[in-house]
Amino acid sequence: MLLNNTNLFINSPLEQFEVTNLLSFNAPLFGYISFTITNLALYTAIIFSVIVGLHFLGNNDTKLLPSKWSILFESFFASINSMVREQIGREIYLPFIYSLFFFILVSNLVGNIPYSFTITTSVIVSIGLSFTILIGVTILGLYIHKIHFFSFFIPAGTPLALVPLLVLIELISYLARAFSLGIRLFANVVAGHTLLKILSTFLFKMFSGGLIIFILTLLPFALFLAITGLELAVSFIQAYVFVLLVCSYIKDAIELH
C-alpha cells in the first residue's frame, strides 16, 4: 500500500502550547534590551482587539430596538450582572468581573480555531491571572478590615488550643486558592486541546489510509466533532467558573465569612 509519505511525521501534541518568538529586537541600550513579540503576545493583542472591536461595533447607539449583536452582549452583561449582584452584592466590581469573563472567554474561543494559539494554556497567563487576583483580593481585605482581616483564618468558635493548627490549615487553603483557580482553567483547556490534537492526528492517518477505512473513519470523526463541541462548551464553562470563584473570593475578602 502506498502511503502518503510526505506527512508521516507526528508532532508532539504538546507542541501547540509552545511559546515561540515571532519577532525579536535586540539592542545594546540600557545594558542590553531584548524586545520580543511571541505568539503569546500576538494572540493577546488579537484577543484584545476582538473584545474591544466587538463591543464597539456591537453596541446599539442608544437605539430603542436592539440589534442581534447588542442582544448578545446585553444578555452576557445581564448574566454577569446578576452573578455579581448575587455573589458580591456590590456592582462596583462588575466592570472587573465583566472584563475578566470576556478576556477568558474570548481567549478560550480564539484558541479553538485550528492552528491558533490558546493563551490560557500558558501557565504564565492562567496562574499569573489567578495570583494577581488573589494578591489583589488580599490587599482589598486588608484595606477594608485592617488587622481584623486575619480573623478570616480562624473559624468562629475555635478553642484556643486549636488556633495555631487551624490558622496553618486555613492559611494553606487560602494560598491554595491562588493555585487551584489558575490550574483549573489551565488544566481543562490544555487537556482538551491535547486530546483534540491526538485525535485529529489519528483521524488524519485513518482518513489517508484507503477508501474503505476512509468511510469507516467517518464514525469516529462524528465523535471527534462532538468532542470539539464539548471543547466549545468548556471554553464557556471555564470562563464562567473562573469569574464565579473570583466573585466568591472577593465576597470572602469583603465580608470575612
Place this chain on the structure above:
Amino acid sequence: MQPSLVRRQLGNLIPPKIATPKLVSASSGEGLAPLVNFYSRLPKGPAPSQVGGIKAKYFNGKNASAAPAVWVILGLFTLGYTIDYQMHLKHHKNHPH
C-alpha cells in the same frame, strides 16, 4: 411728567421696530432671496445614518449577521496556518522524520 420720560418707560414694554412686512418683503420678497437660496440648497429627506462602514453593514439593526465572526475565524485560521507553516511545517514538507 416729561413726554420723553414716558416714552422711555414704555420703551421697556414696546419692542423696537426691527422688521415690518414692508421692510422685509419690499418689492415681493427680494430681501429674502439669499435666505431662500440657502434653504433650497439644503439636502432633503431623512437624515442619513451617522455610522457607516462595517458597523452599518454587519452590526446595526436588521443588518446584524454572523458574517464578522466568520471572517474573524477565517482570518485567525489563515494567520495561524501561515505562522505554523513558516515556523515548522515548511521544514517537514520534504523531510519526514
